[in-house]
Amino acid sequence: MEEKKKVKDNKIKKLGNALFAKFFGFEEGIDITDDVAVLNRRNVVIKNIIFISGLFYSLLLLILSISTKQRTDWAITVISFPVTYLINKLLKALINMDRKDKTKQLIAAYIASFYIFLSSVLIYARLYSSGIFETVSYILIYYAIVVISLYQDKKLLSTAFSYLFVLVTVIHFTWTYQITTRTQGLSVLDFLKDFVGTNEFGDLILRSLVFALFYLVVYVIVSIGQYMQEERKKELIKRRQVQKDFSSIVGNLFQAVFINAYINVNQEHAYQVQKVSEKIASFVGMNEADIKNLSEYAIIHYRYSEIKDFDISATTYDEAEYEQLKAKTTLGADIVKRMELSQNCEAIVRSHVENTISDEKMRAIMNTQPDLQSQIILLADIYVTLRSFNTYKRPYTHAMSISLFEHQMSNYFRIELKDRFLKFADEVEELYNNF
Template sequence: MAKDKAKKRKFWDLKSLGNDIFAKFFGFEQGVDITNDVAVLFRRNVVIKNIIFLSNIMYTVILIILSLSTQDRVSDWVVTVLAFPMTYVINRMLNKLIHLDPEDKTKQNVAMYVSAFYIFFSAILIYARLYTHEYFETGAYILMYYAVVVISLYQEKKLLSSSFQGLLAMLTVIHLIWTYNFHGLVNGQTILEFLPSFLRLPEFSDILLRTLLFILFYFVVYAIVSMGQYMQEERKNELIKRRQVQNDFSHIVGDLFTVVFSSSYTLMEKRHAYQVQQMSQKLADYYGLNEAEIQKLNDYAMVHLQYQEIKHLLNDINTYDEKTYDILKEQTELGSRIAKRIQLAQKCEDIARAQIEDIANEKFLKEMLLIQPDIQAQIILLCDLYITMRSHRSYKRPMAHSIVLKLFQQELGHFFDYDLKERFLKFNDEFSEMYNNF
């Protein structure tokens, strides 16, 4: 069983490695901001260049197979051997042209048209080399369709249309000169004599069928490119709008956090926070929470002290990529937890003030009970309220433990779960000692 799991894991690792390699060399959106047209074009040029490199290897293999099948002809091996340096030079030239200036749209457009021209021109040259061989002609002819497909990967209608027109013209010449030897069929006849008889020949029907199929194939590819280009533009525009909204929202949230933090500095006193956290941990243990819940409570009790991590970050974001989105999501979630913790601290202040000013009526009690009623929040609130009542505030003097204890027994206990309050009252001497010895 263990061996099977190891094999399965190894298989998935190889699959993941293969996906990573493919994404690196042939992924059109690998590390690219799709709202940047030049960056997208540069990436497409790189990918097409890699495809051309593989195509050149394929052409070389075809030529080697041809040379092996015609061992008596030295010229075949000469062409095959020359194909290696030509492949290297062409690939180097394209690579240099593409990387000449990755941020210059004109240079990238030039590289795109050079790549497109080489794709269909190389397909024509390979066909010219193989069309005389019966078993190679069909495969070589398919390269014309292959050239159209590769060019369509640019998702550029204008480029595809121009390439098709040139390729269709060259294909017609190929049909007439190479495939069916138009000059041989004429055999000294005048154009008026030849045309009527040529229209009745099977060669004409075959040329017409090949041309119509090629045109039909082009229309299908053109429709796919049109849809792809339209969807890409819509996706790009949608992403630009979303980023604008997200940018505005981030600045609003950043400003809001700044205002909240600056107005709540009294709630972020470190000594008070650590005191609340230690007492909350003890009370949570007495209440019967498990270790995972106590750890979560400890993190929440101190989370508002992390406000410096997000105080200015949301306003400093200028670029948007996958990493930035992850950071933004993480910091937004942290900001949300900090805001909730500040709300809980503010609830403690409101209850303490209401008690001192004697305005804690039934309506106030109902409003307070709706704010973070979960038991972890109640534990933190109870400890915070005990420490607050015993400490000095601008609106009150410090209270003795016995007075605060009586308040919890008679009035403040209404804000908490009954069992939680009873646990606190039962072990009140320990909490008093914790406060005095902190």
């Protein structure tokens, strides 16, 4: 039961995360270097927030209508639902009119911002005198600032705050405290003398200061966010440029290596190395799975055709393309490593035959791919190369090959690998002679 409950909870959690990412996630498949695409996504998210906000406003009006039972309140409530729907449809049409046109996306952003602060002010104007609703409706003005701040645009935020501050002040003077009625018959100086000492004046100043302080904090947050966004964008652009240059170099390098693998590697030699490698792997007690992997790696350079059209010039990839690129890159890296083993084999044999080996060269080769799988393939490659004809030497007999390996080449390999190879050298000879 506990296991089923956990599975069910995980499914619900994944569904919730997916829904949130779809409707409110800013990271939903957006290239942050594309300002228009980012703005479009912000518009979509804020449109969805405005729709939810509209439903909440309608709910507040519905509760007010039920409590007052006045026809005018019911009329406003009924009208609010279609208005919310129509505003959402209008914003959706503007946003989708041309997703790549910055001007159209900016217009949608300004309309959305204007609607969110205007609607919050109108809701406050409608509910401020309704007792318990005054605090809730007043908070919505702060809420409008927060929603507008999601655009991460300092200019838009400061403009919205200026208009909101003026509108809220006007509302305080005309509706909240009905200050305009107290000015009748009084001069400005007399009015100020009368008003400054009242509780309403203190409350007005306090509300204005708190609203300004809240705006300052949000403005700082937006400034930091906008700065970090710009820096991330610059860094990503630089990184992509470096990636493009690096991809070009790596692509050319891979092509050169792949062509070398395709042209210069002798197929008969490669399959001989594969069989000898499998035999030596059995001597050291490798399991079947490891021997199979070793066998595939021994002739991996013959999979050149799978990646001969290797291309990493694109700047962005979807999930499927990324996985395909990853698979090709991994295969290409393995081919390069396998070719390196072949080159090491050639360097070892030729240096010892021509007596040009040095301690520095020996150390460099020993530090290359020291894992057991690579050492087995290198050992098999050396043995097959010694037994084969080459431009710089004649084929060695088995005895000559073992002697050369035992007295001059054994330092390249692990002691246990060397011992097992020497112990079963006759079986390797029999396998080679039967090719």
